Amino acid sequence: MPPSIKQVALQAGVSTATVSRLLNKPESVSSDTAGKINEAIAALGFRPNFNGRNLRAGRSRTVGVVVPTLSNTVFAQCLQGIELAARALDYSVMFTATEYRQEDEAAAVNLLLSHRVDGVILTVADASASGTLDVLDREGIPYVLTYNQPQQASRLSVSVDNRAAAHDAVAHLIALGHTRIRMLAGQFNASDRAIQRYHGYLDAMRAAGLAPMAVIEVERHTLTAAADYQQMMADPRQRPTALFCSNDLLALAAMRDLRALGLRVPEDISVMGFDGIPLGEMMSPVLASAVQPSEQIGEVALRTLVAAIGQAEGSAGPVSQTLAHTIRHGGTVRVFS
Numbered sequence: 210m211p212p213s214i215k216q217v218a219l220q221a222g223v224s225t226a227t228v229s230r231l232l233n234k235p236e237s238v239s240s241d242t243a244g245k246i247n248e249a250i251a252a253l254g255f256r257p258n259f260n261g262r263n264l265r266a267g268r269s270r271t272v273g274v275v276v277p278t279l280s281n282t283v284f285a286q287c288l289q290g291i292e293l294a295a296r297a298l299d300y301s302v303m304f305t306a307t308e309y310r311q312e313d314e315a316a317a318v319n320l321l322l323s324h325r326v327d328g329v330i331l332t333v334a335d336a337s338a339s340g341t342l343d344v345l346d347r348e349g350i351p352y353v354l355t356y357n358q359p360q361q362a363s364r365l366s367v368s369v370d371n372r373a374a375a376h377d378a379v380a381h382l383i384a385l386g387h388t389r390i391r392m393l394a395g396q397f398n399a400s401d402r403a404i405q406r407y408h409g410y411l412d413a414m415r416a417a418g419l420a421p422m423a424v425i426e427v428e429r430h431t432l433t434a435a436a437d438y439q440q441m442m443a444d445p446r447q448r449p450t451a452l453f454c455s456n457d458l459l460a461l462a463a464m465r466d467l468r469a470l471g472l473r474v475p476e477d478i479s480v481m482g483f484d485g486i487p488l489g490e491m492m493s494p495v496l497a498s499a500v501q502p503s504e505q506i507g508e509v510a511l512r513t514l515v516a517a518i519g520q521a522e523g524s525a526g527p528v529s530q531t532l533a534h535t536i537r538h539g540g541t542v543r544v545f546s
Contacts, residue, residue, distance in 0.1 A: 290507025494540025
């Protein structure tokens with residue numbers, strides 16, 4: 210049985226109240242007394258019950274994280290940023306994944322709240338129409354969205370500008386001479402980010418006076434869409450010269466399927482991704498992509514959430530942040546002439 214605070218007090222020759230003061234407000238205990246208590250703690254191997262202390266104070270110093278999946282490394286990178294920032298601020302992290310099932314978002318949040326997390330960082334299917342976020346708003350539970358860009362200014366978020374980043378990615382293809390560019394996306398009902406990136410695709414095509422092509426929606430980024438590619442490449446006059454994919458895993462899956470059909474990337478068709486996952490840089494050729502700083506998104510989200518948790522009533526709170534994106538000029542795209 211682990212030693213108790215009472216045993217520490219007996220060993221140090223002080224009251225339990227004095228030991229408690231040292232653990233909660235060290236500055237309130239004299240250096241001599243603190244030395245005796247710390248010696249007793251070391252001798253007994255006492256470990257303070259921070260969870261109990263925080264619950265009495267109304268705080269657990271734990272934050273919850275809900276991500277769609279960890280199979281897409283952007284979310285693993287984000288989680289790493291959250292974890293590093295949390296450790297620096299003396300917070301713990303609990304996380305769960307919804308596997309892109311919108312109906313599981315509420316259950317995931319409820320699970321975390323049952324463990325008395327102080328707030329939640331989450332990515333949802335549709336940040337502007339989410340019953341889960343409505344509940345968090347009603348109950349006054351602090352939260353910060355990552356990757357989502359909600360219409361409601363009251364919903365804190367940390368993200369790149371998905372629409373602008375997609376525009377820049379497609380504009381890069383257009384600058385290389387491509388005029389027939391088709392978009393490959395995850396299902397729009399599972400990702401508001403995909404919809405925003407589609408609007409960026411439309412913006413770039415229309416700004417250049419080009420006709421947008423019908424989007425291909427894929428249920429999961431690991432599934433094959435070979436039949437779609439075979440059909441779109443059948444007519445040389447209508448086939449796209451470039452594919453813009455709404456995330457890098459879709460781009461990698463597309464490259465796999467295109468090669469299985471005997472098509473070369475980028476000689477027969479260029480492929481541009483979105484996310485900038487590290488794996489893309491290890492490919493040969495390197496995957497061209499709109500890069501978002503996922504680890505920084507996680508770090509900034511954690512710090513924003515902690516600020517929201519500690520916000521004094523009536524004081525100015527933290528604000529949403531849009532981080533900068535870049536375009537990786539990889540070898541999966543080429544000049545088209």
